[in-house]
Amino acid sequence: MRTFLTALLLALPSATAATLNAVTPIPGHAADSFGLSEEMGPLSGGVAWSADSTAVWTLDTIRELKRWRVSDGALLRGQRLAPPAALPDTRPDFPNAELTLSGVATASGLSITARGYRGSEPVQLSYRLNTGTGQETRQPDCPPSMTGSRVCTPDGSVRAWAAGGELQWQRGERVERLRLPAGLSLKPEGGPPSFSLGLSPDGRRLALLLLSGKDSYSGGKGTLLTWTWNADGAVQAPQQALLGDVLLHPGAQLGWVGERVLLASNVYNTGDKYGSGGARVGQLLALVTPGKGPVWTLSADANLRGASPSPDGRLFVTVREGSVPEVRRVADGSFVRSLGAAVRDAVPLSGGRTLLAVQDGAGFGRIVRHEPGRLITLYRGPKVPEHLAVNADGSRIAAVSGDDGRTLRLLDASGRVLREWRARERVSDLAFSPDGLVLSAALGWWSDGGVQAWRVADGTPYPLPQGTQFPVSQVVIRPQNGQKGPLVAGERGTNTVLWNLPEKASVRYAVPSPDGAWLVGTGLTPASTEQIPPNQERGTVNRFARVDARTGKSGPVLNVPVAHPEDVYAGWGIAAFDGQRVLLSESSGDGCGGFLYGYRLADLAAGHTLNTPAQLSGGYARLMGCGHFAPRPEADFAPDGRLLIRDGNRLDWWTLAK
Numbered sequence: 001m002r003t004f005l006t007a008l009l010l011a012l013p014s015a016t017a018a019t020l021n022a023v024t025p026i027p028g029h030a031a032d033s034f035g036l037s038e039e040m041g042p043l044s045g046g047v048a049w050s051a052d053s054t055a056v057w058t059l060d061t062i063r064e065l066k067r068w069r070v071s072d073g074a075l076l077r078g079q080r081l082a083p084p085a086a087l088p089d090t091r092p093d094f095p096n097a098e099l100t101l102s103g104v105a106t107a108s109g110l111s112i113t114a115r116g117y118r119g120s121e122p123v124q125l126s127y128r129l130n131t132g133t134g135q136e137t138r139q140p141d142c143p144p145s146m147t148g149s150r151v152c153t154p155d156g157s158v159r160a161w162a163a164g165g166e167l168q169w170q171r172g173e174r175v176e177r178l179r180l181p182a183g184l185s186l187k188p189e190g191g192p193p194s195f196s197l198g199l200s201p202d203g204r205r206l207a208l209l210l211l212s213g214k215d216s217y218s219g220g221k222g223t224l225l226t227w228t229w230n231a232d233g234a235v236q237a238p239q240q241a242l243l244g245d246v247l248l249h250p251g252a253q254l255g256w257v258g259e260r261v262l263l264a265s266n267v268y269n270t271g272d273k274y275g276s277g278g279a280r281v282g283q284l285l286a287l288v289t290p291g292k293g294p295v296w297t298l299s300a301d302a303n304l305r306g307a308s309p310s311p312d313g314r315l316f317v318t319v320r321e322g323s324v325p326e327v328r329r330v331a332d333g334s335f336v337r338s339l340g341a342a343v344r345d346a347v348p349l350s351g352g353r354t355l356l357a358v359q360d361g362a363g364f365g366r367i368v369r370h371e372p373g374r375l376i377t378l379y380r381g382p383k384v385p386e387h388l389a390v391n392a393d394g395s396r397i398a399a400v401s402g403d404d405g406r407t408l409r410l411l412d413a414s415g416r417v418l419r420e421w422r423a424r425e426r427v428s429d430l431a432f433s434p435d436g437l438v439l440s441a442a443l444g445w446w447s448d449g450g451v452q453a454w455r456v457a458d459g460t461p462y463p464l465p466q467g468t469q470f471p472v473s474q475v476v477i478r479p480q481n482g483q484k485g486p487l488v489a490g491e492r493g494t495n496t497v498l499w500n501l502p503e504k505a506s507v508r509y510a511v512p513s514p515d516g517a518w519l520v521g522t523g524l525t526p527a528s529t530e531q532i533p534p535n536q537e538r539g540t541v542n543r544f545a546r547v548d549a550r551t552g553k554s555g556p557v558l559n560v561p562v563a564h565p566e567d568v569y570a571g572w573g574i575a576a577f578d579g580q581r582v583l584l585s586e587s588s589g590d591g592c593g594g595f596l597y598g599y600r601l602a603d604l605a606a607g608h609t610l611n612t613p614a615q616l617s618g619g620y621a622r623l624m625g626c627g628h629f630a631p632r633p634e635a636d637f638a639p640d641g642r643l644l645i646r647d648g649n650r651l652d653w654w655t656l657a658k
């Protein structure tokens with residue numbers, strides 16, 4: 001067995017630096033950045049209309065506020081919002097206040113609700129924000145909610161709420177106690193409430209979506225009840241409309257459009273690609289005539305969430321898959337246009353060009369090539385591409401899409417589809433081998449479903465021993481003899497074992513260089529563990545080395561102390577590797593939420609870190625996961641040596657000095 005990671009060098013800084021020389025935003029919001037609330041309730045972020053229905057504001061979970069012209073979908077303005085002065089963030093990388101945008105803009109600004117904490121106490125503030133001056137004006141604290149038990153008009157003059165199983169409606173000093181039809185209850189069979197409320201902007205109409213059934217607190221059939229306060233000051237008897245047999249989950253947004261109700265309701269998940277139980281990712285959207293029933297419905301399979309009608313009642317905005325706002329017609333629910341797009345994946349090319357997988361509205365997606373100053377569409381289809389790969393000379397493009405993430409397409413450089421086939425499981429990553437002859441796919445939600453590969457020339461399966469690691473390069477890491485057990489580095493396509501991996505080491509060999517000549521070894525080995533200074537505990541130092549893929553011979557070992565040792569989950573990983581230089585990322589996570597602390601550049605050939613500018617080392621820090629829908633940056637080196645970091649819909653190009 002060969003010796004691994006035998007040399008030990010101090011992490012000596014170098015004068016080499018990186019320069020950010022191009023920042024390109026793609027109009028739209030980052031993929032999944034609208035997210036869902038913890039109760040699978042309203043969109044995090046939200047939508048607001050201009051009073052004349054000609055413009056729409058959209059706000060996502062990373063507080064990117066954008067203003068769009070409705071007539072053509074043009075982006076008019078974008079800005080990052082700060083939390084309200086009365087509820088500031090406690091840390092720069094921790095979004096203490098969640099901002100929700102709703103309603104219609106007025107002369108005093110946009111209606112925003114901020115939810116957060118002061119110490120351990122939850123706090124909720126409602127205010128109007130003047131986006132030009134930054135002035136904050138407090139307003140009645142009655143925000144629209146999908147899961148709350150009260151609702152009010154924008155000026156707070158009319159309110160409706162439920163208390164003690166009774167529905168009450170207040171206008172001025174007068175409070176009406178509303179009776180439900182026989183057989184309906186706000187607390188069916190003694191269970192928890194399962195209802196949502198909606199008031200018309202003038203406060204004259206009230207809607208109640210009530211779920212009924214054996215377990216209505218989990219899922220039940222929907223009944224829409226509506227009341228009208230007539231000109232004589234009396235409340236008319238409720239009108240009742242059934243919403244069909246679909247099981248709804250608690251939580252709905254109800255908006256009045258004239259005398260009809262536009263609703264977006266959670267749907268109980270009886271089983272889909274995400275499992276079963278709870279709410280579906282998409283919602284049921286419907287326009288309902290009181291006392292009659294739906295005029296039209298869009299099922300949860302469309303993966304739309306929310307329905308914010310325009311003041312003139314002609315259009316509404318919904319959001320597809322938490323990523324792309326769509327404008328649709330109230331009359332029939334039909335698609336009009338999207339407001340921007342969401343970048344799903346990016347592959348850096350030479351010359352500052354980038355290949356992008358872009359999600360559009362109406363369930364369509366594109367593969368586009370971004371060149372300085374323009375976007376060139378190569379392919380457009382009804383399934384959104386989620387992952388891309390490009391071979392070394394750029395003549396072949398691979399993309400995966402489909403509702404189940406299993407449809408693969410091979411395209412030429414112009415975007416012409418050459419071949420299409422299906423993977424056995426959902427694909428989580430794609431890679432061409434350095435010689436361009438083999439395409440491999442990591443399978444499973446977290447790349448835990450194995451690897452599948454195909455010959456690029458004819459699309460036939462490329463046989464791999466069980467347990468082969470992704471990606472398939474010139475040299476592959478696989479179990480010895482195709483069985484579980486000790487790992488070896490083998491020559492691709494043969495049974496030849498090139499070298500054996502140490503059996504009792506915590507080292508990992510992964511991330512082949514673009515030419516397949518090198519691997520990165522990470523972690524600790526028995527030989528290097530004993531060299532950790534006595535005052536440093538195991539785990540506070542990460543070790544990296546460049547390893548010859550064909551011989552297993554290691555270069556110098558690079559020690560990088562964890563910058564946040566107080567975080568027991570913190571550690572350095574590989575974000576990008578070009579065969580010599582490596583971009584390290586310090587992150588942390590417990591299987592749900594996680595931090596990205598920052599990046600660090602290193603030269604693995606020389607075994608030392610490089611001088612990393614502050615904007616790169618800490619400018620991308622953020623909290624992610626568990627309700628915080630901030631995008632996770634992705635990084636890779638282009639063939640010409642430049643570094644691309646895709647931060648949601650923003651492309652940051654860094655040049656590394658020689």
